[in-house]
Amino acid sequence: MKKKLFKPLAASLLSFTLLAGSFTPAFNNESNQTAEAALPKTAAKVTVNEVVDGDTIKVTYKGKKETVRMILIDTPETKHPDKCVQLYGPEATAYTKKYLLDKKKTVSIELDKDSRDQYGRLLAYVYVNETMFNELLLQNGLAKITVFEPNTKYLEKLKAVEAKAKKNKVGIWSSTNAANGGCAPVKKPAPAPSPKPAPKPAPPKKESFKNCTELRKKYPDGVKKGHPAYDAKHDRDKDGWACEKS
Numbered sequence: 001m002k003k004k005l006f007k008p009l010a011a012s013l014l015s016f017t018l019l020a021g022s023f024t025p026a027f028n029n030e031s032n033q034t035a036e037a038a039l040p041k042t043a044a045k046v047t048v049n050e051v052v053d054g055d056t057i058k059v060t061y062k063g064k065k066e067t068v069r070m071i072l073i074d075t076p077e078t079k080h081p082d083k084c085v086q087l088y089g090p091e092a093t094a095y096t097k098k099y100l101l102d103k104k105k106t107v108s109i110e111l112d113k114d115s116r117d118q119y120g121r122l123l124a125y126v127y128v129n130e131t132m133f134n135e136l137l138l139q140n141g142l143a144k145i146t147v148f149e150p151n152t153k154y155l156e157k158l159k160a161v162e163a164k165a166k167k168n169k170v171g172i173w174s175s176t177n178a179a180n181g182g183c184a185p186v187k188k189p190a191p192a193p194s195p196k197p198a199p200k201p202a203p204p205k206k207e208s209f210k211n212c213t214e215l216r217k218k219y220p221d222g223v224k225k226g227h228p229a230y231d232a233k234h235d236r237d238k239d240g241w242a243c244e245k246s
Contacts, residue, residue, distance in 0.1 A: 038130035043108040048100045053078045054092025054142060057100055061109065061122065069121045070134050071112055072158050074146035076172065076181065084183035088172045092142040099128050099136070112151035123151055138162045141171020204228040212243035221245060 046059040046068075054075030057068050075096075076089035100107055109124035117123055126133040132154070137143035138161045145162050147155065165173055172178040207229035209215035215229060216222065222244035223229045234242035 039108065039127055040110050043110040043125075043127055045106060045108050048107050051093060051097045051100060054089065054096050054137065056121070057096065057126070059107075059109070067119075067121045068109060068124050068126065069117060070126055070137075071123050071151045072125075072145060072147065072155060073134050073137055073143040075137060075143045076178075083181075085186075087175075087178040087182050087184050088142055089184060091171070092137065095137070095140065095142055096133075099133060100126070105129055112153050114148075114151055117148075123148075125154065134158065135161050139165060139170075141165045141169075141173050144172065209234070215243045219243070 044061065046061045046066075048057055048059050049065070050058040052058060052067070055070040055073055057070075059066055059068055061068075075092035076086035077083045078085050078089040078093055099105065105128050108127040109122065110127065111122065111124050114123060128136070134143075134154075135158060138145070138158055145155075145159060165171065175182075205228060207218075208231065209218075209229060212222075212234050215234060219227075219229060222234075222241050225235070225240040225242075227242075230242045232238075232242075
């Protein structure tokens with residue numbers, strides 16, 4: 001009797017197993033899950049209004065106009081009152097403008113323990129879509145690690161990125177001068193083109209007359225020396241007038 005009951009039960013279990021194996025539960029798109037996981041939950045969306053330089057931007061955050069200084073990085077100077085424009089400073093600024101002023105991209109910021117510096121600027125990690133922009137600047141050799149305690153949440157991660165850029169001699173790490181904050185060459189303004197001299201007027205075309213009778217048909221009073229029609233042979237008294245009326 002037990003054997004007879006076992007076979008139908010085993011068959012039922014087998015059918016259930018096969019059915020369960022063919023069932024695929026519905027999940028959200030995997031790429032969306034990954035993207036959401038990459039952006040910290042504490043990050044807040046902002047609107048970028050202006051790029052001051054490579055590591056400083058002006059944004060609208062929670063309805064207020066704010067200046068944001070990126071944490072743990074320092075790009076070469078371009079506007080420091082006491083320093084020259086440093087090598088790779090203009091490139092860092094251009095790179096930040098290219099990415100953060102692109103209206104097609106979503107920009108967010110994440111604060112750390114100290115949210116503001118002594119100047120009242122927000123201190124933040126900046127994200128373009130789901131990628132940390134602070135990291136991109138280091139990766140491309142357009143910034144160095146700069147630590148201001150206690151904002152060190154991603155310090156070890158960013159140190160590794162900087163080390164790789166150094167190894168590959170990217171950007172500021174491509175020369176000792178750039179790595180030490182050397183000044184970018186000053187572009188001399190192109191010399192103004194020299195004014196072209198005014199063209200000399202063409203000399204008047206010489207006129208020739210057979211005699212004074214012919215000359216007076218056109219110039220009844222005769223002509224003075226220097227006139228195109230003056231000819232010494234018509235100036236018999238050598239007074240500087242040819243064919244004048246006597």
